[in-house]
Amino acid sequence: MSDLYAVIGNPIGHTKSPLIHGLFAEETRQDLSYTAIEGPQEPQGAFAETVRAFIANGGKGMNVTAPFKLQAFAMADERSERAELAGAVNAMKFEGGRIIAENFDGIGLVRDIEVNLGFPMAGKRVLMLGAGGAARGALLPFLAAGPQEMVIVNRDVEKAKALAARIEGRGPLLACAYGDLEAMGRFDLVVNATSASLTGELPSVPPSVFSPEGAAYELAYGKRLTPFLRLARNAGVRIIADGVGMLVEQAAEAFDWWRGVRPETRTAIDRLTVPLD
Numbered sequence: 001m002s003d004l005y006a007v008i009g010n011p012i013g014h015t016k017s018p019l020i021h022g023l024f025a026e027e028t029r030q031d032l033s034y035t036a037i038e039g040p041q042e043p044q045g046a047f048a049e050t051v052r053a054f055i056a057n058g059g060k061g062m063n064v065t066a067p068f069k070l071q072a073f074a075m076a077d078e079r080s081e082r083a084e085l086a087g088a089v090n091a092m093k094f095e096g097g098r099i100i101a102e103n104f105d106g107i108g109l110v111r112d113i114e115v116n117l118g119f120p121m122a123g124k125r126v127l128m129l130g131a132g133g134a135a136r137g138a139l140l141p142f143l144a145a146g147p148q149e150m151v152i153v154n155r156d157v158e159k160a161k162a163l164a165a166r167i168e169g170r171g172p173l174l175a176c177a178y179g180d181l182e183a184m185g186r187f188d189l190v191v192n193a194t195s196a197s198l199t200g201e202l203p204s205v206p207p208s209v210f211s212p213e214g215a216a217y218e219l220a221y222g223k224r225l226t227p228f229l230r231l232a233r234n235a236g237v238r239i240i241a242d243g244v245g246m247l248v249e250q251a252a253e254a255f256d257w258w259r260g261v262r263p264e265t266r267t268a269i270d271r272l273t274v275p276l277d
């Protein structure tokens, strides 16, 4: 029997994970089955039961998407430092009766920016909008890439400050309010890690933060030119991208973690890319 993997979320109909992992399995000739499971939102504990039933059936690993990333975190026996800091889990491995948990979102994002977009972060000024789960997941991998300076900005500035305080000493990180940005000059890379684009909103970021020679990255994907990316384009930013590459790269990290072989990602990215305008 093929090894069993799945993505769990609710809703799950829109998920691209089975397609991505199917392409990876074909390319690397791995014998596995990867399905999508709609997890139960209630009653309490039903999510964990579904995961345990999957393990009992021989499941080897799972990807976790909204709204279960926190519940997956809570039920894990072991968590990576990245998952600890994000407070959220997007991949699990089941081994010897234990649930080992990871968060590859941030590492996938860094890989997409550095490898696929050809934009190394070392020595760059980086601005991250938002201090929610998505931003938290990205912070350690971003700092590991060696930026000259990294600024996180959030409407609720205390949340950004608390986050910066949690990883003090790990890199040149500063938290501030949107109102401070005008005075902070240009950034080489601006990443929108807020959930504003999901509702068509624009974080109140001034166009002066963008640098024409730089890059702007929107974590949401498949939304075409969001208000954030439009602002960046109008400011003349050279590289603009949405999160489709991050989605595929985090999947590749999980695949490698589970199977010990790294798939190529270009085919899946090309299949899933939606033109920005």
Ligand code: ATR
Residues within 6 Å of the ligand: 129, 130, 131, 132, 133, 134, 135, 154, 155, 156, 157, 159, 193, 194, 195, 196, 201, 202, 203, 204
């Ligand atoms: P996620 O896990 O997707 O990051 P989250 O944890 O709910 O979601 O966090 C949402 C983030 O988007 C927060 O940083 C939020 O800012 P506040 O903490 O100040 O609320 C940010 N956000 C949502 N809508 C926004 C908007 N219209 N403008 C700016 N930031 C916004």
